[in-house]
Every structure is written in structure tokens, then in C-alpha cells.
Amino acid sequence: MTFFEARDVNFHFGSFHALRDVSFEFGKGDVLVVCGPSGSGKSTLIRSINRLAGPLTSGSMSIEGRDLANMRARELYRRIGMVFQRFNLFQHLSVLENIALPQRRVLGKSRREAAERARGLLDRVGLADKADSYPARLSGGQQQRVAICRALAMEPELLLFDEPTSALDPEMVGEVLQVMRGLAAGGMTMIVVTHEMGFARELGTEILFMEAGQVVERAPPAAFFANPREARTRAFLDQILHH
Amino acid sequence: MFAAAYDLFWHYRDIYLRGLENALTAAAFGLVLSLFAGGLAGIIRFSSKGTAGRVVAIYVSVVRNTPMLVQVYFIYFGLPALGVTLSAFATGVVALTFNSGAYIAEIARGGLAAIPQGQTEAAMALGLSRRVLLARVLIPQAAPTILPAITGQFVQLIKDTSLLYTIAVLEITKAADDVGNETYQFLEAYLVSCLIYVVICVVLNLLVDQYERRAGFSRHRRV
Numbered sequence: 099m100t101f102f103e104a105r106d107v108n109f110h111f112g113s114f115h116a117l118r119d120v121s122f123e124f125g126k127g128d129v130l131v132v133c134g135p136s137g138s139g140k141s142t143l144i145r146s147i148n149r150l151a152g153p154l155t156s157g158s159m160s161i162e163g164r165d166l167a168n169m170r171a172r173e174l175y176r177r178i179g180m181v182f183q184r185f186n187l188f189q190h191l192s193v194l195e196n197i198a199l200p201q202r203r204v205l206g207k208s209r210r211e212a213a214e215r216a217r218g219l220l221d222r223v224g225l226a227d228k229a230d231s232y233p234a235r236l237s238g239g240q241q242q243r244v245a246i247c248r249a250l251a252m253e254p255e256l257l258l259f260d261e262p263t264s265a266l267d268p269e270m271v272g273e274v275l276q277v278m279r280g281l282a283a284g285g286m287t288m289i290v291v292t293h294e295m296g297f298a299r300e301l302g303t304e305i306l307f308m309e310a311g312q313v314v315e316r317a318p319p320a321a322f323f324a325n326p327r328e329a330r331t332r333a334f335l336d337q338i339l340h341h
Numbered sequence: 342m343f344a345a346a347y348d349l350f351w352h353y354r355d356i357y358l359r360g361l362e363n364a365l366t367a368a369a370f371g372l373v374l375s376l377f378a379g380g381l382a383g384i385i386r387f388s389s390k391g392t393a394g395r396v397v398a399i400y401v402s403v404v405r406n407t408p409m410l411v412q413v414y415f416i417y418f419g420l421p422a423l424g425v426t427l428s429a430f431a432t433g434v435v436a437l438t439f440n441s442g443a444y445i446a447e448i449a450r451g452g453l454a455a456i457p458q459g460q461t462e463a464a465m466a467l468g469l470s471r472r473v474l475l476a477r478v479l480i481p482q483a484a485p486t487i488l489p490a491i492t493g494q495f496v497q498l499i500k501d502t503s504l505l506y507t508i509a510v511l512e513i514t515k516a517a518d519d520v521g522n523e524t525y526q527f528l529e530a531y532l533v534s535c536l537i538y539v540v541i542c543v544v545l546n547l548l549v550d551q552y553e554r555r556a557g558f559s560r561h562r563r564v
Binding site: 148149150171172174175176178179180182184185186187188189190199200203204245248249252 | 457459460462463464465466467468469470473477478481482
């Protein structure tokens with residue numbers, strides 16, 4: 099059953115046409131992997147889902163049939179979480195406070211409840227001992243795992259990942275992917291913008307290949323990697339898999 | 342020369358100390374009020390692209406592009422024509438607040454604008470309201486970085502109290518001038534006032550340095 103649907107989405111940055119007639123849908127528990135060359139509109143696509151990019155020029159996006167454009171910000175951000183390329187942890191707050199603050203201020207949880215949930219999540223990603231550290235003291239991989247906890251603490255129905263491993267040193271990519279693997283196994287619905295083709299192949303329910311603001315190809319990983327239909331997809335895969 | 346200045350100071354200590362007291366009182370009021378007004382103006386300028394932000398921009402521009410002496414005269418001699426008559430001392434406090442507030446507004450706006458955009462995006466994506474974003478995310482991160490600039494502004498504010506001399510507030514410069522006029526020892530009389538200014542401003546800087554050195558203060562706030 100369709101959970102999320104984008105229908106003929108167009109988006110402009112000034113006069114630049116960043117998304118062109120983008121349509122796709124996926125179901126609950128799916129992992130949609132979005133890939134494509136830089137500047138293809140991948141980030142814009144997921145940033146337009148939670149309004150960070152700004153309002154759509156035309157078209158619509160909906161969750162369970164409800165148009166996101168008409169949804170109140172409070173509800174939108176409760177249902178959709180986001181993990182950023184550069185983590186964006188609050189630098190002046192400890193790891194625990196980073197995860198607790200939004201729970202308290204948005205979900206209205208008590209200090210104790212919020213801290214408890216934060217500790218539980220940190221434990222799940224192997225960072226229980228870092229609860230009182232400040233982000234600047236953590237490695238990139240650790241910061242990204244904390245950022246995932248912060249998003250999860252809000253109990254989102256859909257989690258957006260904007261190139262979650264692109265800002266990491268290579269040896270830290272694995273630990274973040276491991277956490278995401280756990281989420282996928284737990285049935286979390288995700289849209290993941292990534293260049294990690296191994297992750298896409300292993301966990302993607304479907305792969306969306308974008309170029310120049312358009313969806314060029316959409317296919318399950320097996321078909322996408324084994325016999326891509328479009329020449330542009332083949333060229334991209336050649337580049338990214340054999341560099 | 343210094344010995345003579347000291348003798349002069351001791352002889353006229355009453356007038357100097359009264360000047361010092363008035364200057365510090367005016368500065369203290371100006372400091373607190375301008376921190377409040379300037380901080381608020383800076384936040385408005387940072388977060389509003391509409392009318393409120395533009396009003397602040399005009400305010401800042403007026404203050405920065407007119408001499409403070411003119412601002413003092415405007416309030417003291419000009420406003421009575423509009424039915425607002427303030428005492429010399431009140432004029433001093435208002436002028437110091439008006440003037441310093443604009444500079445603090447710019448410092449605050451700059452501090453807020455310097456925080457990476459990612460912090461705001463993360464707060465938005467988590468559903469934090471704009472109020473919580475400002476109060477819990479942006480201001481706590483901006484505050485420590487703008488502290489040195491604010492201190493500089495406070496030192497400026499203390500020195501600016503000397504302009505109140507022109508509307509006959511007995512502050513440090515007026516005290517020195519009175520003493521000079523009475524004794525004709527202008528060099529010594531003004532030397533005393535210089536030293537008073539130096540001592541206040543250096544002490545203020547040292548206090549803030551001390552405060553900053555306990556650098557942890559911004560890092561360990563509770564949520």
C-alpha cells in the first residue's frame with residue numbers, strides 16, 4: 099500500500115529548475131535509495147519533503163493521502179525526521195541534551211523520560227558512554243550516530259537521510275551504515291540519498307536514479323544494478339562502481 | 342607633574358568622586374538598558390525580514406551615521422519642542438542607551454548570523470519552534486562569541502559619558518574642567534580625569550577576561 103507519494107513535483111531555485119516532474123511512491127517500511135550525480139536534485143528532493151528547500155513550484159507530496167503542503171509544521175516534523183550530511187548536532191549541548199531537548203520541547207516529555215529514551219537509543223548505537231560528551235569531542239561517525247538517535251527519539255514515521263556518510267572518513271562509514279541497517283531491519287521507512295551502492299544494493303527496496311532534476315530510472319536494486327534500462331544510468335554506474 | 346596631579350586630586354576629591362559616581366551611575370543604567378534594548382533589536386534584525394527588521398536597520402543606521410554629541414543635543418534641546426523634557430542626567434542615560442543599543446544590536450545580529458545554517462535546519466527538522474530555536478539553540482551559541490565585542494562596547498560607553506559634560510552633567514570630564522577653571526592647573530586636572538578613565542576601563546576589561554577564562558560557562562548549561 100502506498101505510504102508516500104510524490105506527484106509531478108517541480109521546484110525552482112529562482113530561475114533554476116531543480117526538480118522536473120518528479121513522481122514516485124513507496125510503501126510503509128520501504129527504503130527508497132536516491133542516487134545520481136552531484137547537482138542532480140537529490141538533496142533538493144528530500145529537502146523539499148520537509149520544507150527546508152521551500153515551497154514546491156507545482157505538484158504535490160503526500161503521506162497516507164494527506165498533502166504535506168496543507169499539513170501543519172508541527173505534525174509534519176513529528177512524522178518526518180531528518181539526518182544531515184554534516185550531522186548538525188547542537189554544539190553547545192551534550193550528546194544526551196541534544197537528544198533530550200527536542201523531545202521535551204516538541205513532544206512535551208519530562209526531563210527524566212527524555213533522558214531515559216536518549217540513553218536507550220545511545221545504547222542501541224553503541225554510544226552509551228558518550229552521553230555526557232560534547233559533539234566537538236566525538237568523531238564524525240559517532241556524531242552521525244548521535245544525530246540518528248536524535249531523529250529517532252521523535253518517533254518519526256519517515257526518516258530522511260541526506261548523504262549521511264559523505265562527510266565521514268572512510269573508516270567511519272561502516273559504523274553509520276550498520277546503524278541504518280538495523281533501522282531498515284526494524285521496519286523504519288526511509289529515503290536515503292547516498293553514493294553507497296553497497297548499501298543501496300543490500301537494503302534498498304527501490305532505487306531512484308536522478309539526473310538534471312529528473313527521475314531517469316526507478317527500479318528494485320537487483321534490476322537496477324544488473325540491467326539498467328537507461329544509457330545515463332549505465333554511464334553513472336560505470337563511473338561510480340569502477341573508479 | 343604626577344605628584345601635583347595627586348595633590349590636586351586629593352584637594353578636590355569631593356568633586357572628582359561625585360563626577361565619578363555620576364558617570365558610573367549613568368554608564369551602569371546605559372549598560373543594562375542598552376544590553377536589553379540592543380539585544381532585542383539585534384534579535385529582531387536577525388529574525389525579521391519585514392517591517393520590524395527594517396525599523397531596526399534604520400535605527401542602527403541613524404545612530405551609526407550621526408555624531409553622538411548631536412544625539413545628546415537632539416534629546417536634550419530638541420525633544421522638549423515635542424513635549425518631552427528630560428533632566429540632564431536622564432538625557433544622558435537615554436542617549437547612552439540609544440547610542441550603545443544600536444552597536445550592541447549589530448554585534449548581536451552578527452553573532453547570530455555567524456552560527457552555521459545547519460543548526461537552524463536541524464532545529465526546524467526536529468520541529469522546534471522559532472522561539473525555542475532562538476532561545477535554546479542560537480542565542481546560547483552566539484552569546485560567548487560576542488562577549489568580547491560587547492565588552493568593547495561597554496568601555497566605549499563609559500568613555501562616552503564624557504559627552505554629557507556638554508549638557509552640564511557633573512561627570513568626570515566636567516569635574517576636571519571645573520577644577521581646572523578654579524586652579525588654572527589644567528594639565529594636572531585633566532591628567533586626573535584620564536587616569537580615572539583608564540582605571541575604570543582596565544578594571545572592566547580584566548573582569549571580563551576573568552569571566553571568559555572560566556570558558557566552560559557556556560558549555561555546561563542544562564537543557
